Amino acid sequence: QPNRQSHMGDPSVLASGTATDEAVAVAKVALMATMGDAESQSTLAYWYLSGKGVVKNVVEAARWYRLAAIQGYAPAQNLMGTLCAGGVGVSKDPVEAVRWYRLAANQGFSPAQFDLGVAYLDGRGLPQDDGQAAQWVHLAADQGFTGAEKTLGLLYILGRGVSQNTNEGMRLLMSAATLGDAEAMAFVGDAYERGAFVDKNVEKAVKLYRRAASQGNDDAKQALQRLGLQ
16 A cells, blocks of 8 residues: 655665665765666655654755656655645745646656645645545545545545445445554444444444554544543
């Protein structure tokens, strides 16, 4: 299943070894990045963003992500969108964020498809449009992106941008919960507890609440307290 960190660069290069090994690894990647290798540029950017192997420097991270992004490297394009959206290492610019998201999304990169869908859903950087939101989130969900499955499930439950279909909504939310999405677990747990959209089953609800609470989900923690189980 895709996840954001795996597309920020390749942190595994620094996963083990001595400080000397790390220095050598950084030097090698920096050389490749300077020579124009987009993946190395993205990896070096991730290290600057996280402070792994180098002194943390978000401006330098943004510079290297941009160099990779302008070469058409979709993971870097998506991260440039994230940096622009949050004003990290660059000026905050939701319109520019959407431009980068779209470039990556048009290459089929599921995290960018999801981010573009959420931008449409919230009306950040472009006019709010539930239909466009659902379309892009659906593309990401079709690739198994967990956050997209959860969001699309909620859109089906609410009938936003799609015809309301609670069965499809619950199917997607259950899939996201199975893959470990804490918010989806809490939502499905609540559905089981109340008998909403599914047959009431408090035992299943409690199991889901416990799993979600173990990940720090506040709704699940409150549900367990309400049930006298925490």
